[in-house]
Amino acid sequence: MKQFKTLVALVLALVMVLSVASVALAVNDSITINNAKPGETYNLYKLFDLIVDDRTTPTSYSYKVNSDWTAFFTGSGAGAQYVTINNDGYVTEIKDAQGNVATDAKDLATAAAAWTGKPTTPTSTITVAAGDNTAPFTGLADGYYLVTSTVGSFAMTETTPDASAVTINEKNFDDTIEKTVKEDSTGNYGKENDAQVGDTVEFKSVATIQARSINVKIHDTMTDGLTFNSGSIAIFTDSALTTALNTQYYTIQATPDTGDTFTIAIDDSFAASATAAQTLYVTYTAELNQAAVVKDANGVAIVDAQNKTKVTWGNGSSSQEDHTDTTTHKFSVWKHTSASNDNLPGAVFQVLKGTTVLNLVKLDDNNYRVVDDTETGTASSHANNGELNTIAANAIVSDFVTVASGDIVIWGVDADNDYHLHEVQAPKGYNLLTTDTDVTVDAGDATRISVINNSGTELPSTGGIGTTIFYVIGAVLVLGAAAIIIARRKAEQ
Numbered sequence: 482m483k484q485f486k487t488l489v490a491l492v493l494a495l496v497m498v499l500s501v502a503s504v505a506l507a508v509n510d511s512i513t514i515n516n517a518k519p520g521e522t523y524n525l526y527k528l529f530d531l532i533v534d535d536r537t538t539p540t541s542y543s544y545k546v547n548s549d550w551t552a553f554f555t556g557s558g559a560g561a562q563y564v565t566i567n568n569d570g571y572v573t574e575i576k577d578a579q580g581n582v583a584t585d586a587k588d589l590a591t592a593a594a595a596w597t598g599k600p601t602t603p604t605s606t607i608t609v610a611a612g613d614n615t616a617p618f619t620g621l622a623d624g625y626y627l628v629t630s631t632v633g634s635f636a637m638t639e640t641t642p643d644a645s646a647v648t649i650n651e652k653n654f655d656d657t658i659e660k661t662v663k664e665d666s667t668g669n670y671g672k673e674n675d676a677q678v679g680d681t682v683e684f685k686s687v688a689t690i691q692a693r694s695i696n697v698k699i700h701d702t703m704t705d706g707l708t709f710n711s712g713s714i715a716i717f718t719d720s721a722l723t724t725a726l727n728t729q730y731y732t733i734q735a736t737p738d739t740g741d742t743f744t745i746a747i748d749d750s751f752a753a754s755a756t757a758a759q760t761l762y763v764t765y766t767a768e769l770n771q772a773a774v775v776k777d778a779n780g781v782a783i784v785d786a787q788n789k790t791k792v793t794w795g796n797g798s799s800s801q802e803d804h805t806d807t808t809t810h811k812f813s814v815w816k817h818t819s820a821s822n823d824n825l826p827g828a829v830f831q832v833l834k835g836t837t838v839l840n841l842v843k844l845d846d847n848n849y850r851v852v853d854d855t856e857t858g859t860a861s862s863h864a865n866n867g868e869l870n871t872i873a874a875n876a877i878v879s880d881f882v883t884v885a886s887g888d889i890v891i892w893g894v895d896a897d898n899d900y901h902l903h904e905v906q907a908p909k910g911y912n913l914l915t916t917d918t919d920v921t922v923d924a925g926d927a928t929r930i931s932v933i934n935n936s937g938t939e940l941p942s943t944g945g946i947g948t949t950i951f952y953v954i955g956a957v958l959v960l961g962a963a964a965i966i967i968a969r970r971k972a973e974q
Contacts, residue, residue, distance in 0.1 A: 510623060510641035514616035516651040517609045520797045522631045523616040524603040526550075528593065528638065529572055529625035536623070536642050544572040544625055549600045550593075559596055563589040586638040591693065594629045594636035595753055608796075631796035633695030633752070654758065655800060656697060658688040658792040662805040666897065673806040675924060676769045677834070678851040678893030682707065682807055686763040686790050690747065692755035697747035697794045699763060702740060706773035706786030707807065708855075709742050710766045716745070717762040726761060770853045771842070773809045774892045781848050781892060783809055783926070811892045812920055812928035814902065816883035818911075819933050826885040827908035828934060829864040833901040833917070834894075838879060841891070845874050849881050851893035864906035880905060888929065896924040902932065911936050 514523055527547050533539035546554045546566065553560040554572075563583075565574045577583040593599070604626070607616040621641055628637045628649065639647045661670035663683040676682055688699055703709055714733055716726040730751040737744040745763065752759065773786055789804040816825045832839045832851075840860045841849040860879040863870050872878055881889050894900060900920035907913040911934040922928050 510621040510646070511617060511619045512621065512626060512628065512639055512641065512647045512649065513618070514607075514628065514649050514651055515614070517614050517616040518630070518632060518651075518795070518798055519609050519611050519613055521795050522606060522608045523618075523635075524629045525605040525618050525621075526593070526599060526627040526629070527604045527622070527624045528554075528627050531623040531625060531640065533623060533642065539642060542640070545570050546572065547624070552598055553593065553596050559592050560589065563592065590627060590636040590638045593627045593638075594693070631695070632798060633749070633795060634691040634693040636693065654691050655798070656688065656690050656694055656792045656794045657800050658686055658699065658790055658803060660684065660686045660788060660790045660803045660805050662788065662807060665895075671805075673808070675808050675810060675896045677895040677897075678769055678771060678773055678809055679853040680769050680895065681710070681766050682769055683766050684764065684788055684805065686803075688761045688763065688792050689758050690752050690755075690761060690792075690794075691758050692752055694752045694794045695749045696796070697749075697752070697792065698738070699745040699747070699761075700738060700741045700791050700793065701743050701745075701765075702789045703742045703767055704787045706770060706784055707767040707788060708770045708853075710768065713764075713766040714743065714745070715764050717764070718760070720760075720762060722762055722764065768854060769807060769809060771850065771856065771893075773807075774850045776844050776848070781844060781850075781890070783811065783892070809893050810896050810922050810924060810928075811890055811926050812894060812900070812922050812930060813888040813890045814881075814883070814930050814932060815888050816932050816934065819935055824883065824885050824887070825908055825911070825934055826883050827869060828883045828904060828911075828932075829862070829869070829880050829906040830883075830932075831880045831903045831905055832891055833903055834897075835899050838903075841878050841881060843872055843874055843876050843878050843881070844892070846884050847887045848890050848892065849878070851891070852877060862905070867906065867909065883908075894922050896922050898922075902930065904932075904934075907934055 512525065517523060528550050529544040530547055532543040534541040550560070552558050554564055554566065555561055562580070563576050564572050565576070567573055575583045575586050575589055578588045583589070605618045605621070607618065609616055623641055625638060625640050628639070629635065635651055637649055639649060641647055661672065661684070662674045663670050663685070664674040665676065665680070670685055674682065686699065686701070690697055716731060718724045718726050730748045732746045732748070734744040734746055767788070769786060773784055775782055775784055786807045787804050788807070789802055791802045792800045814830070816828050817823060818825055832841065840852045842852055842856060843849055856877060858877050860877045861870065861872050862879050863872060863882040864880065869882060883889055898921040900922060902918040902920060904914040914934065918930060918932050920928065920930055
């Protein structure tokens with residue numbers, strides 16, 4: 482009987498041991514991440530081992546630091562300030578950054594996610610498939626877990642079991658970016674502007690970077706009509722553009738990412754310790770170039786230049802692309818006489834903006850475009866001491882000459898009111914204009930300037946009038962002499 486009692490006691494003890502072990506090592510817990518981002522990877526780390534009094538309705542919890550995280554939670558480890566550990570190695574409380582007992586473990590999660598010594602292999606890993614939005618971790622042992630993701634801004638801790646299943650609703654906000662361009666006539670930034678070919682155009686992008694975002698990049702792409710001014714990039718942390726971002730927090734890549742005009746990589750340290758979203762203001766310039774006006778078999782046309790941007794972060798998450806439009810304009814010149822609506826060929830004009838003579842590219846006899854900075858060389862003139870120089874298409878010229886058929890169209894000008902036409906040579910037989918013709922270019926590309934030349938009046942012949950006078954005077958003298966002779970003869974009689 483005594484041996485039987487001993488055996489029963491051993492069996493009961495074994496049952497109790499197995500029961501405790503089953504509570505401590507249960508592997509049917511789960512943590513599910515809702516609103517997970519497709520393409521991102523979610524990692525699960527077990528910070529503390531856990532034993533509970535009842536897995537179905539737990540009321541008592543006993544935590545011990547997971548050996549993989551001992552260095553983080555003890556001594557000078559970054560996590561030591563967030564926990565209290567008793568002499569037996571049990572975690573008795575979690576504190577916030579001020580040392581108070583925490584109502585949530587946000588500070589601890591942030592510090593643990595940033596710890597460079599964390600295990601290279603997470604407890605569990607899930608990469609969310611395209612079109613999916615959940616990350617379910619199943620078959621977990623009871624414990625206190627850290628969840629991180631390649632988005633960077635997501636870090637949470639949760640205890641299992643909690644009715645054996647835990648659901649986390651991810652509260653990540655996306656990084657975003659907005660692009661604007663400066664309209665030189667107003668000084669205001671907006672979604673579009675107009676400019677003259679060769680003008681410098683100013684851009685600004687405003688990027689919102691969420692706390693703890695990682696792998697952040699700002700991508701910028703310009704279409705052919707814009708030439709990026711290398712070295713013009715500046716990044717600020719305030720809307721007044723007075724406080725520059727420390728260069729330790731970003732790199733302008735020497736080789737932009739595929740498809741980019743330039744790429745700015747934001748260092749992970751910029752958002753690592755942030756507790757809220759941060760805003761960056763990126764400014765830079767480009768030149769509106771000759772590709773803003775094209776000539777092909779269909780004629781001459783204006784092509785709007787676009788500047789596009791987006792921000793990426795994490796393992797491939799991307800913002801919506803934003804863009805601006807920069808356009809240029811044209812005006813036409815109708816040269817005729819006051820007596821006729823027919824075109825008057827052979828008049829040579831310069832185009833001025835303010836007091837500056839604009840060099841042009843002669844696209845053909847009827848079409849000219851303002852040059853950009855890459856088009857250099859001596860400009861030729863059509864005027865030649867009353868005669869006309871013949872100049873081939875695609876040459877750089879300082880003026881244009883009117884033709885017998887069709888208007889002259891000047892392409893690549895701003896919508897502005899300070900353009901002028903200055904006649905440098907009039908057609909043969911016509912008077913040279915003594916005042917310039919003002920031009921106000923409208924944004925509708927419908928501006929047509931009427932310029933009138935008058936021919937001079939034929940001056941009378943000086944020689945013909947003189948001879949007639951002499952004839953009259955001579956006749957009078959002859960008649961007078963005859964009268965005197967007759968009068969004298971009568972007197973002598």
